Amino acid sequence: MTNNSLMLSLLIGLLPLTHIAHAKPYQPALHQPVKLNSLAQQKQYIRQIYAEVNNNLGSYQLTNIDNHGHSTEGGVIKFYTDQNQIRLIEEIYYGETGKYSLQYYFANNDLYFVFEQTVRYNAPISFDTPSLGMEAFDIKKSKIAENRYYFYNGSMIQWLDEDKQSVSPNNSRYINKQNQLLRAVENALRQR
Structure with missing residues (x-):
């Protein structure tokens, strides 16, 4: 386990739960900690985690925290937990001219x-x-712009930019x- 994943695991395990809401019955996890060597295997595993989390959102405990100090129109951080383990953190910030959101997906306390x-x-x-x-506001x-970031063993293994092109890991960006x-995920965890 890397220092980054160890720090995230410690932060997740030590933070208390607040407001909790329940919906549909829990479906068991489909994964166990796995060692995968190729990028294709790692991304397939990550896609399984993504699908599992989204399919079970209604069964997770939900904690909402207002986060007004970071944008002009307010914000919220949503924590979805399963048996005290973080599965998803969603940060949403609203502004006069757009909206910004980050969704962090976890399994076994690892990002x-x-x-x-x-959204502009x-x-x-x-x-x-x-x-x-200027023309009138029209949401349509x-x-x-969307970016996708894949993590494995505490490190980013791939970044797909808004054109769905892979950004080189050798690039300083x-x-x-x-x-x-x-x-950012550490800061979100501190809000909990």
Whole structure:
């Protein structure tokens, strides 16, 4: 286990639960800790985790924390837990001209996948009629950018950018993004 995954595991295990809500019955996990050598095997495993988490969202315990200090229109951090283990953290930040969200997927207290989405509105949400040479706000005219980050053994193994192109791990942006995401998930965990 790397230092990053050890730190995340410790942070997850030590944080207390607050507000809890239940929905449908729990379905058991389909995975056990596995050593996979190829990128293709690792990504297939991560996709299984992603599907499992999304299929079981209704059975997880949900904790919502308001996070207003980080954006103009407010924000929320949602923690989805299964038997006191984090499965998903979702950060959503609202602004006058867009919305930003991060979803962190976990299995066995290890981070495996991050989905990042930036929505840029065509105009500020307060522009309900054309004004100052700008068109009125129309959610259908928003531009959406998505990035996908795959993690295995505490390190990012692949980054697919908004064009779904793989960013080279030798690129300094890649290392900086990995470190930024690991810090961001640690900060989210501290909010819990």
